[in-house]
Structure formats: C-alpha cells, structure tokens
Amino acid sequence: PAKTEAILSARSLTRSFQGFKAVDDLSLDLHQGEILGLIGPNGAGKTTMFNMLAGSLLPSSGSILLDGKDISREGAEKRLRRGLGRTFQIPRPFPEMTVLENVLCGAQGQSGERAISAFFRPGKSRQDEARALEKARHLTDFLMLSHLENEKARVLSGGQRKLLELARILMADPKVILLDEPAAGVNPTLLQEIMARIVTLNEQGVSILLIEHNMDMVARLCSRVMVMALGQKLAEGAPNAVIRDPEVVRAYLGD
Numbered sequence: 001p002a003k004t005e006a007i008l009s010a011r012s013l014t015r016s017f018q019g020f021k022a023v024d025d026l027s028l029d030l031h032q033g034e035i036l037g038l039i040g041p042n043g044a045g046k047t048t049m050f051n052m053l054a055g056s057l058l059p060s061s062g063s064i065l066l067d068g069k070d071i072s073r074e075g076a077e078k079r080l081r082r083g084l085g086r087t088f089q090i091p092r093p094f095p096e097m098t099v100l101e102n103v104l105c106g107a108q109g110q111s112g113e114r115a116i117s118a119f120f121r122p123g124k125s126r127q128d129e130a131r132a133l134e135k136a137r138h139l140t141d142f143l144m145l146s147h148l149e150n151e152k153a154r155v156l157s158g159g160q161r162k163l164l165e166l167a168r169i170l171m172a173d174p175k176v177i178l179l180d181e182p183a184a185g186v187n188p189t190l191l192q193e194i195m196a197r198i199v200t201l202n203e204q205g206v207s208i209l210l211i212e213h214n215m216d217m218v219a220r221l222c223s224r225v226m227v228m229a230l231g232q233k234l235a236e237g238a239p240n241a242v243i244r245d246p247e248v249v250r251a252y253l254g255d
C-alpha cells in the first residue's frame with residue numbers, strides 16, 4: 001500500500017505556448033508506492049504535464065521534486081539516471097538495432113548508437129558487460145520478448161514496441177515510471193499481460209503515474225486518479241467515484 005509521502009511532486013506547474021496555458025498552475029503528488037491515474041479529455045494537458053515531469057519540456061513556471069530534490073532544470077537523461085523513467089504513447093525504438101541491443105541502450109541512461117558503442121567499449125570491464133547483458137535478458141524475458149531478442153526492432157508490433165520501451169527504461173532501475181497510454185493500440189490478450197507486468201513492478205516498489213483512456217484498466221490499476229481539463233485539475237479521488245462526478249462527465253461530453 002502507498003505511503004503518503006510524495007516521491008514525485010509537481011508544484012504549481014504552468015506551461016504556455018504563445019500565451020495559451022496548456023498546463024495552468026497544476027500541482028500533483030505521486031505517493032511512494034502508488035499507481036496514480038492521470039485522465040482527462042483530449043487537449044486537457046496530460047501530455048504536456050508528462051513532458052515537463054520527464055524533462056523533455058521545460059515549465060514556464062513551477063517546480064518538480066523527485067524524492068524531495070528539485071529536478072526542474074534537469075534534462076530527461078539526467079532524470080532517468082536519477083530514477084525517473086517515462087514511456088511514450090508511440091515508442092520509437094532504434095529500428096535497425098536488435099531488441100536486445102535496444103534494451104541494452106537503457107543501461108547507459110542515454111540514447112542511441114552512442115550508448116551501444118559505449119557499452120562495448122574496450123575499457124569496460126567484462127563483468128559489467130556480463131551483468132548488463134544478464135539484466136537485459138532478464139527484462140526481455142519479463143516483458144515476453146525473449147523469442148524476439150535477436151530480431152531488429154522494426155519488425156515489432158506496436159504493442160511489442162511498448163514492451164521493448166519499458167524493458168529499456170527498466171535497465172535504469174527507475175523508482176518512478178510515467179506510462180503514457182500503455183493500452184492504446186494493444187490487443188486484448190497482450191493488454192492483460194501488460195497490466196500484470198505493471199502490477200508486478202508496482203509490487204516491487206515502483207511508483208507509477210499512468211495516462212490511460214481505457215477506464216476499465218484505470219479502475220483496475222489505480223487507487224487514485226486525477227482528472228485534468230483545460231490545463232487544470234478538475235477532480236481527484238477513487239476511480240469509480242471520479243468517473244461519476246457530474247463535472248467530469250460534462251468535461252468528457254464537451255470533448
């Protein structure tokens with residue numbers, strides 16, 4: 001069960017685009033050990049919020065704390081090394097690299113071929129290499145991609161790419177993961193598997209912030225949800241209560 005101290009905090013985050021506030025003075029606490037849902041109609045500002053939390057977009061104002069430390073000005077790779085990982089709605093693995101090589105990229109907390117050449121650089125100890133390889137294989141297995149480990153990433157389905165991206169992030173041993181629509185475009189069988197993996201990670205102590213439109217999945221995974229609309233917080237609470245909130249219903253119908 002989640003403790004109440006926040007592992008990730010957003011304090012009064014605002015992000016403007018040419019004067020338009022996509023996120024408007026929003027605060028959020030992700031508690032240690034919880035799965036918090038972030039929902040809301042299209043255009044609510046969820047992706048902008050994720051981009052700021054993950055470090056791919058700087059806030060116009062406000063701050064972000066990870067385990068009490070202000071990380072607001074740090075880039076995405078630095079944040080990943082600190083234990084804050086994120087997935088994208090549409091993952092983009094390196095298409096010509098194998099599944100296993102893509103996963104190994106995460107060992108460096110950096111991206112691309114540079115990571116792979118650093119991984120295989122001569123000075124690196126055999127032991128480190130073996131350890132990373134073992135971990136990559138373990139994660140590839142955990143995410144049901146073992147049979148594809150030597151295939152190029154370009155042959156993977158959309159759902160498999162999501163699994164690959166998660167494996168890559170897990171190489172960095174994150175304590176917080178921001179999951180952007182893990183269910184979108186995934187077939188129902190794989191979806192059950194993905195949900196089970198999310199639960200396992202959470203049981204291992206990973207705190208999770210989840211953007212998801214599949215309300216059944218949100219209700220099953222999340223103890224708490226925050227609803228955004230027009231860049232602001234519209235409601236917060238238990239999933240089943242929140243989705244019956246008349247204001248929330250109205251926000252979705254207006255979409």
Ligand code: ADP
Nearest residue numbers: 017021022040041042043044045046047048049
């Ligand atoms: P959601 O993920 O909830 O659908 P977004 O964060 O993608 O919402 O978008 C929130 C609002 O901010 C939308 O009106 C969108 O058009 C606007 N927006 C997002 N990114 C940009 C950008 N780079 N430039 C201009 N407007 C943007």
